[in-house]
Amino acid sequence: MPSKLIDVREYTVKAHKRTIHTRTFNFVCKQCEKMTSRETYGPRPLYCETCRPPQAPKKSAAAPPKKAKPRAKVYQSGVDFQK
Numbered sequence: 001m002p003s004k005l006i007d008v009r010e011y012t013v014k015a016h017k018r019t020i021h022t023r024t025f026n027f028v029c030k031q032c033e034k035m036t037s038r039e040t041y042g043p044r045p046l047y048c049e050t051c052r053p054p055q056a057p058k059k060s061a062a063a064p065p066k067k068a069k070p071r072a073k074v075y076q077s078g079v080d081f082q083k
């Protein structure tokens with residue numbers, strides 16, 4: 001397969017509202033391996049509602065986790081370099 005490098009311009013998407021819909025998936029739970037169905041906004045779920053109750057915090061595109069910015073920290077080593 002031939003390949004080459006191309007330049008992709010940086011772009012941003014304006015904040016906007018979007019209507020998303022749930023989908024009902026029929027799938028086999030990874031944990032209990034039972035056939036189950038589950039309605040979700042996100043991608044195909046891996047676990048049934050028994051193994052992963054809907055109240056559990058889950059990663060989804062609708063609510064991305066806030067990334068903490070790295071902060072400068074002051075470390076005190078207790079080592080005196082000025083000897």
Ligand SMILES: [Zn+2]
Binds near residue numbers: 031032
């Ligand atoms: Zn299960």
